Amino acid sequence: MSAPGGHGELPAGVQREAPLDRLATVRTGGAAELFARVEDDERLCELLAWAAAAGVAVNVVGSGSNLLVADEGVPGLVLKLAGALADIELDRQRVRCGGGARLPAVAAACARAGLSGIEFGVNIPGTVGGAVRMNANAYGGELARALEWVDVATARGLARRAPEELGLRYRSSALRDGEVVARAGFALRERPAEEVKAALEELRRMRHEAQPQGIKTFGSTFKNPDDARAKGRTAGLLLAEAGAGGLAVGGARFAPKHANFIENTGAASTADIVALMAQGRRLVLERFGVELEPEVQTLGPVRFPW
Numbered sequence: 573m574s575a576p577g578g579h580g581e582l583p584a585g586v587q588r589e590a591p592l593d594r595l596a597t598v599r600t601g602g603a604a605e606l607f608a609r610v611e612d613d614e615r616l617c618e619l620l621a622w623a624a625a626a627g628v629a630v631n632v633v634g635s636g637s638n639l640l641v642a643d644e645g646v647p648g649l650v651l652k653l654a655g656a657l658a659d660i661e662l663d664r665q666r667v668r669c670g671g672g673a674r675l676p677a678v679a680a681a682c683a684r685a686g687l688s689g690i691e692f693g694v695n696i697p698g699t700v701g702g703a704v705r706m707n708a709n710a711y712g713g714e715l716a717r718a719l720e721w722v723d724v725a726t727a728r729g730l731a732r733r734a735p736e737e738l739g740l741r742y743r744s745s746a747l748r749d750g751e752v753v754a755r756a757g758f759a760l761r762e763r764p765a766e767e768v769k770a771a772l773e774e775l776r777r778m779r780h781e782a783q784p785q786g787i788k789t790f791g792s793t794f795k796n797p798d799d800a801r802a803k804g805r806t807a808g809l810l811l812a813e814a815g816a817g818g819l820a821v822g823g824a825r826f827a828p829k830h831a832n833f834i835e836n837t838g839a840a841s842t843a844d845i846v847a848l849m850a851q852g853r854r855l856v857l858e859r860f861g862v863e864l865e866p867e868v869q870t871l872g873p874v875r876f877p878w
């Protein structure tokens with residue numbers, strides 16, 4: 573088997589030049605040099621071992637809901653988890669999820685089974701793997717509070733890690749590229765199904781009021797700053813007060829309803845988004861002296877000009 577640029581055989585099921593824009597919620601970016609959909613542990617570990625031996629970089633895409641893909645494409649192998657790696661299995665007060673399982677589906681399955689603890693996932697349009705990597709959170713619900721273990725696949729095989737070993741911090745973890753969350757287990761509490769469903773409904777309603785719906789976006793662009801000069805304001809408030817709301821570059825604009833959301837209004841490129849981010853960041857820096865840091869993750873050679 574050969575490295576990507578070569579002409580030798582690739583492992584079965586690995587495609588060349590697979591467009592990634594359709595796998596990112598903001599719908600921008602180029603193609604993966606190599607791409608594979610992976611449906612079980614064995615194949616996942618085989619592909620990771622092949623890539624390591626061939627010197628091919630590996631990245632994984634979940635729901636692409638926090639992802640900015642380079643316009644020129646992504647070198648190396650991009651994996652997408654599916655099949656058994658996206659399952660949701662309930663067992664009394666526990667739920668085991670594939671890294672590719674969608675968080676809103678996990679929240680809904682747990683609600684139907686009368687299990688509480690992962691309701692916040694209803695509003696996070698990502699996968700379990702992406703949520704662990706990003707330490708996703710909403711309305712005070714904390715992933716780490718329910719998370720019991722994570723099976724991480726690398727070129728050396730699968731290994732189980734405890735939450736304390738994941739380096740979970742505000743919107744980040746110590747997981748590196750090439751370390752794939754294959755599965756995660758959560759411990760939940762019993763609560764009447766009707767109550768959990770009502771809690772989900774309330775969370776959906778709150779989200780509906782606070783955020784624009786039905787737009788092409790990757791959610792929060794910048795992290796909320798940990799800087800006294802922000803005086804407790806969120807990145808969205810700082811951007812709005814600095815006048816970024818509605819500002820546009822090409823097909824990208826800061827959403828009028830939520831200035832920390834960038835919207836692809838039609839034919840935006842990743843370059844448009846990066847240029848817009850730079851403008852918004854500069855406005856906040858000039859007005860408040862606060863340096864915003866991107867929350868959105870990048871895939872491929874995306875360079876922020878600051």
Ligand SMILES: Cc1cc2nc3c(=O)[nH]c(=O)nc-3n(C[C@H](O)[C@H](O)[C@H](O)COP(=O)(O)OP(=O)(O)OC[C@H]3O[C@@H](n4cnc5c(N)ncnc54)[C@H](O)[C@@H]3O)c2cc1C
Binds near residue numbers: 697699701708869
């Ligand atoms: C409308 C909207 C609302 C949002 N609201 C919230 C919110 O309230 N709270 C919040 O925290 N986030 C929110 N987000 C951001 C996003 O949904 C989360 O960060 C989510 O956890 C990303 O998961 P994903 O599967 O989409 O990951 P992707 O965007 O596909 O990837 C993000 C990162 O995770 C890595 N990754 C993905 N899958 C795996 C895996 N299996 N193993 C290892 N690494 C992996 C990727 O390589 C990348 O580095 C929102 C996004 C949108 C579009």
